[in-house]
Amino acid sequence: MRLFSIHMWAGVLGAALLGSSFCHATEFRGELGIQQRFFSQSPLQSDQPDWQTSVYAEPEWLIDLSGIGADFTFRPFLRWDSEDAERRSADIREGLLRWTRQDWDLSLGIGQVFWGQMESINPVDLINQRDYREEVDGKTKLGQPMVSLALWQSWGTTTFYVLPYFRERPYPGRDGRLRPMLPVLQDDPIYEDDDEARAIDGAVRWNHTLGNLDIGLSWFNGTTREPLLLPVIAEGEPAGLQPYYPLLTQWGLDLLYIHNAWIWKLEAAYRDQQDEEFLTMVGGFERTLHAVLDSTADLGVLLEYQYDGRRNNTQILPQNDLFLGFRLAFNDTSGTEVLLGVTQDMDDDDARYGFIKSSRRINEHWTWDLKAWWFSTDQSSQPLYSFRRDDFVEFSVKYHF
Numbered sequence: 001m002r003l004f005s006i007h008m009w010a011g012v013l014g015a016a017l018l019g020s021s022f023c024h025a026t027e028f029r030g031e032l033g034i035q036q037r038f039f040s041q042s043p044l045q046s047d048q049p050d051w052q053t054s055v056y057a058e059p060e061w062l063i064d065l066s067g068i069g070a071d072f073t074f075r076p077f078l079r080w081d082s083e084d085a086e087r088r089s090a091d092i093r094e095g096l097l098r099w100t101r102q103d104w105d106l107s108l109g110i111g112q113v114f115w116g117q118m119e120s121i122n123p124v125d126l127i128n129q130r131d132y133r134e135e136v137d138g139k140t141k142l143g144q145p146m147v148s149l150a151l152w153q154s155w156g157t158t159t160f161y162v163l164p165y166f167r168e169r170p171y172p173g174r175d176g177r178l179r180p181m182l183p184v185l186q187d188d189p190i191y192e193d194d195d196e197a198r199a200i201d202g203a204v205r206w207n208h209t210l211g212n213l214d215i216g217l218s219w220f221n222g223t224t225r226e227p228l229l230l231p232v233i234a235e236g237e238p239a240g241l242q243p244y245y246p247l248l249t250q251w252g253l254d255l256l257y258i259h260n261a262w263i264w265k266l267e268a269a270y271r272d273q274q275d276e277e278f279l280t281m282v283g284g285f286e287r288t289l290h291a292v293l294d295s296t297a298d299l300g301v302l303l304e305y306q307y308d309g310r311r312n313n314t315q316i317l318p319q320n321d322l323f324l325g326f327r328l329a330f331n332d333t334s335g336t337e338v339l340l341g342v343t344q345d346m347d348d349d350d351a352r353y354g355f356i357k358s359s360r361r362i363n364e365h366w367t368w369d370l371k372a373w374w375f376s377t378d379q380s381s382q383p384l385y386s387f388r389r390d391d392f393v394e395f396s397v398k399y400h401f
Contacts, residue, residue, distance in 0.1 A: 030059035086173030124252035129167035156208030224248035278309030300327035
């Protein structure tokens with residue numbers, strides 16, 4: 001009900017602005033898509049599917065509200081899935097009213113924010129909740145209610161965030177794949193904060209460019225976006241996993257340094273959570289090889305080391321892991337790209353996972369995407385153990401308008 005109220009508020013705001021007499025010009029764009037997933041192995045649970053078909057729509061309105069000196073962006077997202085009821089969803093990814101002046105920027109509504117530099121994971125990135133129904137790596141985010149103020153100065157940009165409502169993390173449903181072995185009881189979360197989802201979080205980030213160096217410093221205080229999943233026992237049997245959201249204070253640092261064909265990156269976050277202080281970080285590089293094999297293609301080689309100080313926490317995947325990736329850009333008129341990545345657990349030779357992602361433009365309006373993921377481990381204590389039979393290939397066709 002709380003989520004519906006926020007969506008209804010944003011929808012009413014969007015409708016009011018769309019029909020407003022202040023509206024000077026409107027740009028309408030977006031995409032429609034159909035997606036097919038094929039799983040290569042039989043599921044762990046008999047009620048899980050061998051394949052999934054889904055369709056989605058993500059329109060976007062860009063509105064110039066010159067009468068009040070602002071602009072408004074409204075971007076909803078809707079998906080229908082043939083098998084997983086939790087993927088039959090609707091969200092407002094962005095519903096943001098924005099005033100921009102020479103040395104400041106004020107935004108109000110529902111927005112998307114990204115902090116970080118790394119390819120594999122982004123430990124400093126904390127504003128938005130991740131949507132694990134969409135992508136197994138959590139790259140897709142939910143819209144976050146916010147008020148943000150950015151101050152632009154010669155010594156950098158400082159942005160303040162007030163986050164007045166918490167978004168709970170969505171997971172695939174009981175009938176879906178790519179979920180923990182026990183279903184997540186998403187409708188019954190518990191919080192450390194007495195105000196639960198109505199608690200107000202806060203954050204600040206400063207970023208600046210010094211020659212070839214991009215630097216970001218951030219601070220966050222509020223409810224963590226990463227829940228702990230606690231087992232629930234009913235009649236002596238495991239019934240599911242209940243999300244628990246503790247409070248978190250985090251100090252973050254992200255760096256990017258470019259030197260010739262080398263890009264050096266670092267993200268580090270020092271966290272205070274449940275009376276435990278620990279460091280989580282990712283560091284590495286990307287090296288670009290131009291005109292490989294005397295072609296027009298460029299090959300990027302990525303290497304990133306992932307570390308998390310909670311080494312005894314079996315719910316944390318990247319604790320002491322190494323990511324190796326290859327990014328191939330064909331530089332052709334169709335924009336063909338391929339990204340291949342493998343993450344290896346340095347403490348367990350048999351624990352690893354990998355992916356391949358490829359995309360190509362068919363014509364002005366149509367593109368296709370191909371993704372494949374695979375998971376390998378035989379240790380029940382590994383977070384990957386729940387996905388050991390969930391290797392899949394996903395093919396999408398998208399129409400852009």
